[in-house]
Amino acid sequence: MTAPTLVLASASPRRLALLAQIGIVPDRVIATDIDETPLREELPRHCAQRLARTKAAAVTDVGGLVLAADTVVAAGRRILPKTETDAEARRCLMLLSGRRHRVVTAVVVRGPGGRCSERVVQSVVGFGRLSERQVEAYLASGEWRGKAGGYAIQGWAATFIRFLSGSYSNVVGLPLFETAQLLRGLGWPLP
Numbered sequence: 001m002t003a004p005t006l007v008l009a010s011a012s013p014r015r016l017a018l019l020a021q022i023g024i025v026p027d028r029v030i031a032t033d034i035d036e037t038p039l040r041e042e043l044p045r046h047c048a049q050r051l052a053r054t055k056a057a058a059v060t061d062v063g064g065l066v067l068a069a070d071t072v073v074a075a076g077r078r079i080l081p082k083t084e085t086d087a088e089a090r091r092c093l094m095l096l097s098g099r100r101h102r103v104v105t106a107v108v109v110r111g112p113g114g115r116c117s118e119r120v121v122q123s124v125v126g127f128g129r130l131s132e133r134q135v136e137a138y139l140a141s142g143e144w145r146g147k148a149g150g151y152a153i154q155g156w157a158a159t160f161i162r163f164l165s166g167s168y169s170n171v172v173g174l175p176l177f178e179t180a181q182l183l184r185g186l187g188w189p190l191p
Contacts, residue, residue, distance in 0.1 A: 004187055005064025009055045014173040022176055032058040044074035044104045052106035063112055071105040071173050073149030083150040086139050092150030098129035103171045109182040117182045121175040123166030
């Protein structure tokens with residue numbers, strides 16, 4: 001069976017690496033330029049869904065499948081930013097220290113006829129209590145830059161994680177089980 005064309009509507013190197021892990025190499029990668037600011041009082045699940053749908057809709061005239069996703073890190077109802085400054089990252093790490101939080105990813109796959117399928121996946125992550133020294137060392141690493149919630153589970157921050165319930169790949173940025181199911185459903189030949 002010949003695979004349809006696949007476009008990844010994301011410039012995330014983590015999503016590309018996760019797809020490669022299950023043998024999928026997109027034909028094209030198109031970074032969507034959308035405003036990812038949460039709406040006022042928007043819940044984390046709705047924010048992830050809205051952004052993933054918007055990314056999928058932004059990629060047009062591809063003649064194949066479009067895969068889009070968005071990941072949100074939430075402490076309660078509060079959506080944490082993709083950190084760009086030391087101060088933002090510090091605030092996120094201190095908020096997450098010693099408590100559980102949710103990582104919510106919405107995945108949307110649009111077929112050539114416009115048919116869309118989507119899933120929302122939630123994982124719960126528990127951080128141990130972080131010392132000032134741990135926070136300072138992590139900030140110095142720069143690994144937090146551009147990461148939702150100010151950390152990357154696949155890097156040094158793995159030493160902060162005392163508990164994980166749900167999909168590990170979801171916390172990295174793309175829930176692979178659900179993504180594979182969606183792609184199969186729209187004709188992608190996965191075993």
